[in-house]
Amino acid sequence: MPTAWIDHARRLGAESLAFLLAADCPGCSLPGSLLCPDCAQALAARTVQRTTPGGVRVCAAHEFDGVVARCIRRVKEDGQTLLAPALGVTLRVALPQFGDEALFVPVPTSRAAFRRRGYRVPELLLRAAGRTPCRMLVSTGPRTDQRGLGRAERARNVRGSMRVRHPLLRPAGAGSSVVIVDDVVTTGATIDEAARVLRHAGFRVLGAVALAVTPSRSEHGVNG
Numbered sequence: 001m002p003t004a005w006i007d008h009a010r011r012l013g014a015e016s017l018a019f020l021l022a023a024d025c026p027g028c029s030l031p032g033s034l035l036c037p038d039c040a041q042a043l044a045a046r047t048v049q050r051t052t053p054g055g056v057r058v059c060a061a062h063e064f065d066g067v068v069a070r071c072i073r074r075v076k077e078d079g080q081t082l083l084a085p086a087l088g089v090t091l092r093v094a095l096p097q098f099g100d101e102a103l104f105v106p107v108p109t110s111r112a113a114f115r116r117r118g119y120r121v122p123e124l125l126l127r128a129a130g131r132t133p134c135r136m137l138v139s140t141g142p143r144t145d146q147r148g149l150g151r152a153e154r155a156r157n158v159r160g161s162m163r164v165r166h167p168l169l170r171p172a173g174a175g176s177s178v179v180i181v182d183d184v185v186t187t188g189a190t191i192d193e194a195a196r197v198l199r200h201a202g203f204r205v206l207g208a209v210a211l212a213v214t215p216s217r218s219e220h221g222v223n224g
Ligand SMILES: [Zn+2]
Pocket: 025, 026, 027, 028, 029, 030, 035, 036, 037, 038, 039, 040
């Protein structure tokens, strides 16, 4: 094995260890734990069904609440991608809801968010769930943060925020079945916009899967 590679692996191991020692459980703040066993149990998935205002069926693994919400915030806002595998596997309960034939299309991450984080959260989760993302949608520029916006404002904010990648190069793709993937679904505005542009390009949208949906009482989550 090349020495450089071994050095790299050692450094990575040391960094991970240092990270773990500095970490605390997102669920209960237990020190020295990336995710304690009790909180890992709280991540047991159940399916939550929702329908967006535009009529797209959303199947999620969790409600956006408690331990799950705190774990997602760590991944999205604190860069703690080591939590993604634990979250992603729970997404598996939602995946078979739409059959086996569909392509999984993540909602696009804005360039600004990708620059800030260095990764795309829906893709990270989908890969952790064992599926390959089909990056069919691209962000078309900056859009205002969805946080703090109400239902109508969110719908206006996402309008025109994404497009289908090279639709003209994919005439054979038209008619393919797709399932939209997001990390957190709040009002469903982002899912509805993704469904609109995909349908416009000729795809058949079966529905959407998400790691979590906000409880119906709340409109102010971390996403659209
Ligand atoms: Zn804990």
